[in-house]
Amino acid sequence: MCGIVGYIGNKNTKEILLEGLKELEYRGYDSAGIAVLQGENFESFKAVGKLVNLEEKTKNFVTQNFAVGIGHTRWATHGKPTELNAHPHLGESSYVVHNGIIENYAELKKELMREGVTFLSQTDTEVIVHQFEKNLKTHATPFEAFSQTIKELKGAYAILLVTKSKSDSIFFAKHGSPMIIGKNSENEKYFASSDTPLIGHCSDVNYFEDGDFGYVNLSEIVIVDKEGSKKQPHFSKLSTNKLSAQKDGFRFFMEKEIYEQSVVIADTLMGRLSESAVLFDELDTSLFNGINEIKLCACGTSYHSALSASYLFERYAKIKTSVEVASEFRYRQPIMTKDTLFVVISQSGETADTLETLKMAKEAGLKTLVICNVDNSSMVRLADASILTRAGIEKGVASTKAFATQVTVFWMLTLFVAKLKNSLASGEIARQIALLREIPSSVKVTDSMHEKIKRLSKRYLHGHGFFFIGRDIFYPLALEGALKLKEISYLHAEGYPSGEMKHGPIALADPELFTIALLPQYLLYEKAKSNVEELSARDSTICVISAIEFDKADDFIQISACRDYMLEFFEMMVVVQLLSLEISIRLGNDVDMPRNLAKSVTVE
Ligand code: G6P
Secondary structure (H helix, E strand, O other): OOEEEEEEEOOOHHHHHHHHHHHOHHHOOOEEEEEEEEOOEEEEEEEEOOHHHHHHHOOOOOOOOOEEEEEEEEOOOOOOOOOOOOOOEEOOOEEEEEEEEEOOHHHHHHHHHHOOOOOOOOOOOHHHHHHHHHHHHHOOOHHHHHHHHHHHOOEEEEEEEEEHHHOOOEEEEEEEOOOEEEEOOOOOEEEEOOOHHHOOOOOEEEEOOOOEEEEEOOOOEEEEOOOOOEEOOOOEEOOOOHHHHHOOOOOOHHHHHHHHHHHHHHHHHOOOEOOOOEOOOOOOHHHHOOOOEEEEEEOHHHHHHHHHHHHHHHHHHOOEEEEEEHHHHOOOOOOOOOOEEEEEEEOOOOOHHHHHHHHHHHHOOOEEEEEEOOOOOHHHHHOOEEEEOOOOOOOOOOOOHHHHHHHHHHHHHHHHHHHHHOOOOHHHHHHHHHHHOOHHHHOOOOHHHHHHHHHHHHHHOOOOEEEEEEOOOHHHHHHHHHHHHHHHHOOOEEEEEHHHHHHOHHHHOOOOEEEEEEEOOOOOHHHHHHHHHHHHHOOOEEEEEEOOOOOOOOEEEEOOOOOOHHHHHHHHHHHHHHHHHHHHHHOOOOOOOOOOOOOOOOOO
């Protein structure tokens, strides 16, 4: 998602900030900005789109001698990607950049506006700088004002703030979003959201912990922890390899993205849940007026998340739901009625087939909604409404965290619609909201799980094919598991409904046929188990993924005993992703850039 850089020193601050932002481009962004304080002079520049636009705007701006500077690449969440919404945000004499989400920004903003503060942007971030300046008036030092401000913020953040009231320093705070400080023998100080901008500039780095805040100047690094005690930084040596730094030590981006799912799902949920309701500020409830049916349309992995959603919409929101493969839908002269909400799902927002179906639905006068990971993409611009998945940029061609956040959004949307339609008891909605909050811990990869999958992957490199099988919502997950494996291992794999195997595919069963069976404890366990037994009786090689031990399997991957089948869904999702990853690595394939595939398919 967003990226942050900061610099204190005597070198060319502008260039250092711009270079640092370039190193963070891989995180994805749609606008960028910098602010530099040289003595009493503040200069700030912002631009929408790529960094070349910011470079162009700053080309006549010269920085020499001592300066403090902060920079930011923004991935829009609150408010469109406009120049006004781009960071840094200005108060009277301070600038702030921020990653994350300030959950209580609306309350703080209301109070500040009541006191006469004018806001220029729609962002949650802007409250930080105004709240700081308000506190500056009532506190003895800028640091006390900053500490007070941090105490008043709820949510997740990495924050850098520069102020004329202490023009030799950068104030920082970290809670839930990454932030690092680096130093070198020339006494310069660098901040960044990840290692990469610091490589080549710093010899040592300190990774801030959640709750840390403080300030830094040429001679001091003052860190206060979440208990309010001062602490010493723990500097460690910085790697010199940029690509591996971007991968955070993982072998492939896909692996990193699988591990990231816990964090990005937390981002997806952030600010969107109360105790009893799902809150989508971006949705006007009138979108659902007169709607009797939902039609979901997508390609590839996004199609699988749509299929998963159809089970949830019908079961909980009690609304008729159908799912379409976009490339089929666009040519089959479909009947479209105006009581249908047309929903497209796309990680990129640019997939040609999906985009075309959106245009068709608009032409037919249907209401439209897009679930997307990229703000300002073609689909987001075209649809009547959009929900962003907040997965951050996904580099691995085989989609993992984008899928995870899509399903999360769909589960939330189901409850949102269920509440509107009164189709689910309020107690049940509250129960499911509590479950939603558990997804980030359900998808955490444990060492033991990963080790086990790594080990058993060696048995699945040959054979004449894979069947991933599941029932109900675990059927789309089986499809997704098979797609992942196909994409990166080039082995033949199919997803199949467990109950359908006996109607044909079981003819293939022999020891060289590998069956990956999804057996959730809380959904049709006995039925799905019988289907696996049928395959086992025909000597198929079986790997069962379940919380309950299964003695007829050749391999067994145990997930934890979750409280609900949806949490089992998310845990099993991680297992099938890791299994594909490990098989592909053993086969020596290029996991991140599999042959013949493209990340975003903008042709028919
Ligand atoms: C390509 C990618 C898939 C992706 C599909 C749909 O085929 O390789 O990973 O699922 O496009 O992309 P979208 O951006 O619309 O989700």
